[in-house]
Amino acid sequence: MFKLNHAIAMGLIVLGAAAGQSVLAQDKSIVLASTTSTQDSGLFGHILPLFKAKTGIEVRVISQGTGQALDTGRRGDADVVFVHAKSQEEKFVADGFGVKRSPVMYNDFVLIGPKGDPAKVNGTKDIAAALVKIKNAGAAFISRGDKSGTHSAELNLWKVAGVDIAADKGPWYRDIGQGMGAALNAASASNAYVLADRGTWLSFKNRGELLISVEGDKRLFNQYGVMLVNPAKHAHVKRELGQAFIEWLVSPEGQKAISDYKINGEQLFFPNATVPGA
Numbered sequence: 001m002f003k004l005n006h007a008i009a010m011g012l013i014v015l016g017a018a019a020g021q022s023v024l025a026q027d028k029s030i031v032l033a034s035t036t037s038t039q040d041s042g043l044f045g046h047i048l049p050l051f052k053a054k055t056g057i058e059v060r061v062i063s064q065g066t067g068q069a070l071d072t073g074r075r076g077d078a079d080v081v082f083v084h085a086k087s088q089e090e091k092f093v094a095d096g097f098g099v100k101r102s103p104v105m106y107n108d109f110v111l112i113g114p115k116g117d118p119a120k121v122n123g124t125k126d127i128a129a130a131l132v133k134i135k136n137a138g139a140a141f142i143s144r145g146d147k148s149g150t151h152s153a154e155l156n157l158w159k160v161a162g163v164d165i166a167a168d169k170g171p172w173y174r175d176i177g178q179g180m181g182a183a184l185n186a187a188s189a190s191n192a193y194v195l196a197d198r199g200t201w202l203s204f205k206n207r208g209e210l211l212i213s214v215e216g217d218k219r220l221f222n223q224y225g226v227m228l229v230n231p232a233k234h235a236h237v238k239r240e241l242g243q244a245f246i247e248w249l250v251s252p253e254g255q256k257a258i259s260d261y262k263i264n265g266e267q268l269f270f271p272n273a274t275v276p277g278a
Contacts, residue, residue, distance in 0.1 A: 029058035030241045033078035035149055036179035039063035041199035041268055046261040051248055057241050065148025065179065073097055076234030079242040082226040084149035089225045098227035103278035104249050105258050105269040107198045109153055109220040112184065113213035114191035127217040128161035135163050138172040140192035144183045145175035153222070154195045160219060197222055199268040223278055
């Protein structure tokens, strides 16, 4: 009887250990809250399989505007946040929700507009002057209106242009409260102007009559940063797995993976993890 009970007990221990290993194996994943531009541009489709092949860690992406992604991190519903609004990222860390902000890469914003160019801005490099012309012409403009990094950048550019968009917007200014792909689709459907990140624009197929109206202004620079959600705030955060992803992103291998991502030979994002103050 002792031998039988001992055998049963040993069998249960072995099964328990196997089940524990199975749970651990299934749980080798992290949740990443990130901006729609990194998802819609196809960047994650390129780099995440490379990271999983190296580490075995699966990255499950929640694609949101930057403001929403940071809120997801604040609630503890993500392990890592990867967004593009530096001042908001720094506040996220200062408030104790993130461990550290690390720069990863940059690209730029572009003003997209219709070929007909009712505001007469195509080919110019002064984004502030272009926005003033759009407002004065009452030309159709699509705003994401979703508290994303792109939306924040757009609102800041109106301020730079001396336009109080909250007071001065009229029927010409349409606030849709959606992501970058949806904003570009809305602009294509209505032949409107829209501010977009270059990466999503390059991967966007439904262009219709749209083209790049304004580019090259230094005020259109677009920096991305990554942060581990603070385990001191949310004990369930997967510190080791999340940190492994961050370290890979900023490593030479991760930075090369980012620079290697191209559409029709054009590079979408430019790694700059080693640039001080990025």
